[in-house]
Amino acid sequence: MPDESVDEVLVAFKGDKWTVARGRLLTMGRSRACDVHLPDDEHLSRRAGSLLVLNDCVLVRNDSRHKPLVIRPPSGEDRVVEPGAAMTSLPFMVFSVVFTGRGGSTVTVRVDARSVTPSAGHHPGEVVTRAPETVTSPIVFTRVQRIVIAALCEPLLRRTGPRAVPATYAQIGRRLGRRPQYIRNVVKSLRESLAGHGVPGMTMDDEQAVHDDFRWALARWAMRSAVVGAEDLDDLPSDPEAGEDDGI
The missing domain is CATH 2.60.200.20 (Tumour Suppressor Smad4)
Structure with missing residues (x-):
């Protein structure tokens, strides 16, 4: 049946x-x-x-x-x-x-809605052509940058509702055993690199930017672009003291 x-x-x-x-x-x-x-x-x-x-x-x-x-x-x-x-x-x-x-x-x-929603990357009725896939310039991150991005997005990947917000610089610092200013500097370097690649929301004159806080813009971009996922949280230290041993 x-x-x-x-x-x-x-x-x-x-x-x-x-x-x-x-x-x-x-x-x-x-x-x-x-x-x-x-x-x-x-x-x-x-x-x-x-x-x-x-x-x-x-x-x-x-x-x-x-x-x-x-x-x-x-x-x-x-x-x-x-x-x-x-x-x-x-x-x-x-x-x-x-x-x-x-x-x-x-x-x-x-x-x-699983019975009607396509899995990622599959679109019903999509026409297959011989045209090459769209190519974008790769954005290369250092290990430190990747771990900071993972810590920034951790609450969004683990929580839901009002508690699903990007981690603050202080929270990331405690998570990684680093000072908040160190985290700010890493995020600043990330923002400048992404702005150079044309990622929206990463420059001071972007309408979505709130003063110098680019955490939301960076976290949304990282998750939507699949730069970070739940599996990347395994790379985070289990406690603040582990940060120094991990070389970050």
């Missing part, structure tokens, strides 16, 4: 489950007219959001007029969807839609 769950997205909330096929819409909100009935909390919108299953992802729409919602991946920073806006779930195969209720409490709807 064929698997009826193929090409269907699975949605779960408080023990209830829904299967949503491609092209179908699932609504979420405080109103009983919604498919996913959120708690009776006046801080939650009556029609808070909706999930539309597309060919290769889920379109998450914020149907509220005033309240933002959040797409929360298994690890890494939240994606905020403003009222009236929409955002796809790519590249995440599994994620949560988080609403904020009374007193800052959170309501979480879990979504499993």
Whole structure:
């Protein structure tokens, strides 16, 4: 018998489950007219959001007029969807839609879109051509730079929600047994090198730059470019005193 769950997205909330096929819409909100009935909390919108299953992802729409919602991946920073806006779930195969209720409490709807979301590097319907692949100039990092990048991104790779933020210079210093100023100098060298390669967000006149703090820009770029991943955390010392022995 064929698997009826193929090409269907699975949605779960408080023990209830829904299967949503491609092209179908699932609504979420405080109103009983919604498919996913959120708690009776006046801080939650009556029609808070909706999930539309597309060919290769889920379109998450914020149907509220005033309240933002959040797409929360298994690890890494939240994606905020403003009222009236929409955002796809790519590249995440599994994620949560988080609403904020009374007193800052959170309501979480879990979504499993693995059956419709392509794995990294594969795009349905992609035309194969004989044209050569796009080539970019390689960016070479020293061992010290790689370890600092890993320590910078460690909270984003291990945590989720509000705690998924880049490590501070002081936190990286303690992790690696180095002074914060040493870490600042390494990050400064990284920023200058990346700016020379045209990586956005790495120059003082970039709109996304906040003063001289480039931690977010560097961490986002490193993770999106697959420069650092969870496996790289194994290269970090197990305690601050190990930093000197590791030559960093």
